[in-house]
Amino acid sequence: MTIAKILTIIIGLLLIGFIIWWFFGKHKEAVGNSTVVNDLQNATIVVKGGYSPSTVVLKKGIPAEVNFDMQDSTACLSHVVFEQLGVNEDLTKQKITSVKIPTDKAGTYNFACGMDMFHGKVIVK
Amino acid sequence: MTKLSNIKRFWISFILAIPMLVQMLAMPFHWMMPGYNWIALVTTTIIMAISALPYWQSAIAAFKKHSANMNTLVAVGTSVTYFYSIFAMITGRPVYFESAAFVTVFVLLGDAMEEKMHDNASNALEKLMNLQAKDAEVMRDGKFVKIPLDQVQVGDLIRVKPGEKIPVDGEITEGTTTLDESMVTGESMPVTKKVGDSVVGSTINNNGTITFKATKVGSDTMLAQIVTLVKKAQTSHAPIQNLTDKISNIFVPAVIIIAVLTFVIWYAFLGASPVEAMLFAVSVIVIACPCALGLATPTALMVGTARSAKMGVLIKNGEVLQEVSDLNTVVFDKTGTITVGKPKVTDIVGDKKTVLAVAASLEDASEHPLASAIVKRAKAEKIEIKKVEAFEAVEGKGVKAKFNGQTALVGSNRLLDDVNISQEISDQASKLQAEAKTIVYVGLNGKIIGLIAIQDVPKESSKAAISELKVRGLKTVMLTGDNEKVARAIADQVGIDQVIAGVLPSEKAAEIEKLQHAGNKVAFVGDGINDAPALSTADVGIAMGSGTDIAIDSGGIVLVQNDLRGVVRALDISKKTFNRIKLNLFWALIYNTIGIPIAAGLFMQLGLTLSPEFAALAMAFSSVSVVGSSLLLNKTKIAGDDAALN
Numbered sequence: 001m002t003i004a005k006i007l008t009i010i011i012g013l014l015l016i017g018f019i020i021w022w023f024f025g026k027h028k029e030a031v032g033n034s035t036v037v038n039d040l041q042n043a044t045i046v047v048k049g050g051y052s053p054s055t056v057v058l059k060k061g062i063p064a065e066v067n068f069d070m071q072d073s074t075a076c077l078s079h080v081v082f083e084q085l086g087v088n089e090d091l092t093k094q095k096i097t098s099v100k101i102p103t104d105k106a107g108t109y110n111f112a113c114g115m116d117m118f119h120g121k122v123i124v125k
Numbered sequence: 126m127t128k129l130s131n132i133k134r135f136w137i138s139f140i141l142a143i144p145m146l147v148q149m150l151a152m153p154f155h156w157m158m159p160g161y162n163w164i165a166l167v168t169t170t171i172i173m174a175i176s177a178l179p180y181w182q183s184a185i186a187a188f189k190k191h192s193a194n195m196n197t198l199v200a201v202g203t204s205v206t207y208f209y210s211i212f213a214m215i216t217g218r219p220v221y222f223e224s225a226a227f228v229t230v231f232v233l234l235g236d237a238m239e240e241k242m243h244d245n246a247s248n249a250l251e252k253l254m255n256l257q258a259k260d261a262e263v264m265r266d267g268k269f270v271k272i273p274l275d276q277v278q279v280g281d282l283i284r285v286k287p288g289e290k291i292p293v294d295g296e297i298t299e300g301t302t303t304l305d306e307s308m309v310t311g312e313s314m315p316v317t318k319k320v321g322d323s324v325v326g327s328t329i330n331n332n333g334t335i336t337f338k339a340t341k342v343g344s345d346t347m348l349a350q351i352v353t354l355v356k357k358a359q360t361s362h363a364p365i366q367n368l369t370d371k372i373s374n375i376f377v378p379a380v381i382i383i384a385v386l387t388f389v390i391w392y393a394f395l396g397a398s399p400v401e402a403m404l405f406a407v408s409v410i411v412i413a414c415p416c417a418l419g420l421a422t423p424t425a426l427m428v429g430t431a432r433s434a435k436m437g438v439l440i441k442n443g444e445v446l447q448e449v450s451d452l453n454t455v456v457f458d459k460t461g462t463i464t465v466g467k468p469k470v471t472d473i474v475g476d477k478k479t480v481l482a483v484a485a486s487l488e489d490a491s492e493h494p495l496a497s498a499i500v501k502r503a504k505a506e507k508i509e510i511k512k513v514e515a516f517e518a519v520e521g522k523g524v525k526a527k528f529n530g531q532t533a534l535v536g537s538n539r540l541l542d543d544v545n546i547s548q549e550i551s552d553q554a555s556k557l558q559a560e561a562k563t564i565v566y567v568g569l570n571g572k573i574i575g576l577i578a579i580q581d582v583p584k585e586s587s588k589a590a591i592s593e594l595k596v597r598g599l600k601t602v603m604l605t606g607d608n609e610k611v612a613r614a615i616a617d618q619v620g621i622d623q624v625i626a627g628v629l630p631s632e633k634a635a636e637i638e639k640l641q642h643a644g645n646k647v648a649f650v651g652d653g654i655n656d657a658p659a660l661s662t663a664d665v666g667i668a669m670g671s672g673t674d675i676a677i678d679s680g681g682i683v684l685v686q687n688d689l690r691g692v693v694r695a696l697d698i699s700k701k702t703f704n705r706i707k708l709n710l711f712w713a714l715i716y717n718t719i720g721i722p723i724a725a726g727l728f729m730q731l732g733l734t735l736s737p738e739f740a741a742l743a744m745a746f747s748s749v750s751v752v753g754s755s756l757l758l759n760k761t762k763i764a765g766d767d768a769a770l771n
Contacts, residue, residue, distance in 0.1 A: 001393070009393050012386070012389035015385050016385055019381055023193055049182070049186025049188070049189075049194075049196065072183045074179050074180055076183065076195055078240070082360065083360050083362055088356070088360045114243070115416065116369065116419050117194050117195065117373050118194065
C-alpha cells in the first residue's frame with residue numbers, strides 16, 4: 001500500500017468523524033424573539049438553507065405575524081407549511097411572506113418546508 | 126440571478142450543455158471536438174454560476190446550522206466534479222465538466238417539473254374557491270341591485286335568476302326551482318327547492334327565479350368551511366410519515382459518509398484510480414436525494430383530499446386515512462342515518478282522539494323526531510294541543526307531565542315499570558313492532574290508554590350502500606335506542622348484519638368501546654350533533670351532514686350529503702389515497718436502496734454502473750414519478766363518482 005492510499009484512508013476516516021460530530025453532535029440553536037409595534041408583534045425568519053432562527057417565541061395575547069424572508073432560490077424551501085394551522089404558503093411569489101399566528105392561548109406551532117425536510121417552531125407563551 | 130425561475134435556468138443551462146452532449150454522443154466514434162476542453166470550461170462555468178450557485182449557497186447556509194439536505198448533495202456532487210475538472214485541465218489530465226453540467230441540468234429539470242406538478246395538485250383547492258359567485262342581486266331600498274359578494278350581509282334578501290349561481294347560504298322566501306348542488310355534495314341529480322328550503326352558496330340555479338334570505342356569509346358559508354377543512358387536511362401529517370421524518374434527519378449526512386467510504390474503498394483497496402473512485406462517490410451523492418421520500422405523502426394527501434371534497438366527502442387529516450385502511454366494522458346510527466329521519470304516525474290504538482290529545486300535548490315541547498311526528502299528526506287531525514304542567518323528560522325513555530290535573534306519560538315501555546299493560550295492548554304492540562314500527566305508549570292516571578305506532582322508512586340508497594360495504598368485507602352493525610323488534614325489521618330491510626337495540630343515547634359510545642375491546646376497528650356513522658361522543662370514540666367517526674351545517678368538530682370524515690353512499694365513497698377514497706401514499710413511499714425507498722449500491726459500483730462485475738449524469742437523471746425521474754403517481758389519484762375509479770371517466 002502506497003503512502004497516498006494510507007493517507008486517503010486516514011483523511012477519509014477523519015472526514016467521517018467530522019461529519020458525525022458536525023451534523024449529529026449537540027449544537028445550540030438560536031432562538032428569536034418578536035418585536036412589538038402598535039400592538040402587533042412581528043418576528044422575522046430568514047429562509048436560506050434552512051430557517052434562521054428556527055425557533056421563534058411570541059408573547060401570548062398580542063396579535064402576531066411571522067414574516068418569512070425568502071433568500072433561497074432552490075425548490076427545497078419554496079413552501080412553508082404550518083400543519084396545525086392549515087397554512088401552506090408559497091414563499092417564492094413575493095420576497096416576504098407573512099403568516100398570522102393565533103396567540104390567544106399558549107402553545108407550539110411547528111412548521112416545515114413542503115417536503116418536511118426542514119423544521120422550525122413558533123412558541124406562544 | 127435569483128429572479129430567474131427554475132424552468133428558465135433549466136433551458137439556459139440545457140442550451141449551454143448541448144456542445145458537451147454532442148461530444149458525449151460522438152465519443153464512441155472517436156471524434157474529438159476541437160478545443161473541447163475550453164468550450165466545456167466556459168459553458169460549464171456559466172451553468173455553475175447561473176444554476177448551481179443557488180444550491181451551493183443554500184448548502185453552505187444549511188451547513189453553518191449543522192444541517193444538511195438535498196441541496197447539500199447537489200452542491201457536493203457538482204462542486205467536486207467542477208473543481209476537480211479545473212484542476213485536471215491545469216495539470217493536463219482528462220476533464221469531467223459534463224458531469225457537473227448534466228447533474229445540474231437534470232436536478233433543475235426535476236425541480237422545475239416537480240414545482241409544476243405541485244402547483245397542479247394544489248390548484249384543486251383554488252378551483253373550489255373560484256366556484257363562488259362574484260356578485261349578488263340584493264334588495265336595497267325596495268329594489269334589487271347588484272353588489273359585490275363581500276358586501277352581502279346576513280338577513281339580506283337576494284334574488285337569483287335561472288342559470289345564475291347562489292351567492293351565499295340562505296333560506297328560500299319566494300319561488301321554486303331546481304338546484305345543481307354537485308359542487309358541494311357530489312350528487313349530480315338536480316334538487317328541487319321550495320319556500321323554506323335551504324340553499325348553499327356556489328350551487329347553480331337551474332330553471333326558476335328564487336328570492337332567499339341570507340343566513341351565512343363570508344367565512345361562515347358552507348363552501349368557506351369546506352375550503353378551510355380541506356386546507357387543514359392537505360397540510361396534515363399521516364402517522365406513516367414519522368418514518369420519513371426520522372430518516373430525513375440523518376439521511377443526508379449518512380449518504381455523504383457512504384460516499385466518502387466509497388471513495389476510500391475503491392481507491393485504497395480495490396485499486397481504482399482516484400478519478401474513478403471520485404466518479405463513484407459523486408454518483409452516490411447525486412442519486413441519493415431524498416426528495417421523492419419527502420414528496421410521497423404530502424402530494425398524495427393534497428390530491429386525495431381535494432378530490433374527495435369535490436364528491437362531498439370531507440376528510441379531516443392524514444391520520445383518518447390511515448385508520449380507514451384497518452377498519453373491519455361499520456356501525457350505523459338508525460334514525461336519520463339509515464332511515465330518512467322523518468317518522469310518520471301510521472297506527473293509533475285506543476281512543477284516537479284522547480290518545481293523540483294526551484300524546485301531542487306532552488310531546489309539544491320535545492324536539493325528538495318521534496315527538497314531532499305525533500304533533501304533526503295531531504295538527505292534521507285538528508286536535509287541540511293543551512298546556513301541560515310539571516313536564517319532565519326522562520332521557521331515552523319518554524316524557525311525564527300533568528295533563529288536566531292527571532299524571533300522564535308518553536314513551537317507550539322502559540318508562541312503564543310501574544304501570545300495568547293489558548294483554549290486548551301488548552299483543553298489538555308486538556304485531557306493530559314486527560312491521561318495523563316504533564311503539565309509543567300513552568298512559569293516563571296509571572293506566573295505558575293506547576299506543577301510537579310510528580314508522581321511519583329506510584332511505585332509498587341505504588340498502589345499496591350497505592351491500593357495497595359488505596362486498597368490501599366490512600361487518601355492518603346498527604346501533605339504536607329503538608326496540609329490538611323494530612330495529613331488526615329495519616335491519617332486515619337494508620341488510621344489516623348485527624343489531625344492537627335498546628341503547629340509550631349516552632350509552633352509544635360505550636357500545637362502540639365494547640366492539641373495540643372485542644378487537645374490531647370500528648367506524649361510526651351518525652349525525653354530528655347528537656352522536657358526538659360515539660363519533661369521537663370510534664376509530665373513524667363519519668358525520669352525516671344535513672343542510673348547510675357541516676359538523677366540522679365531530680368526526681374524522683364529514684359527509685356533506687345525508688346519504689349512506691357517501692360512506693362507501695369516503696372509505697374508497699381514503700383507502701385509495703392511503704394505498705397511494707404507501708406505494709409512493711415504497712417507490713421512493715426502493716429508488717434509494719437500489720440506487721445507492723449501484724452508484725457505489727457494487728454491481729460493477731455485472732456491468733451495472735451509473736455515471737453521475739445518469740444518477741442525476743434517475744434522481745429527477747424519481748421525484749417526478751412520485752408526484753405523477755399522486756396526481757393519478759384524480760383518475761382512479763371511486764364508487765359512485767364518474768369524474769374519473771370524463
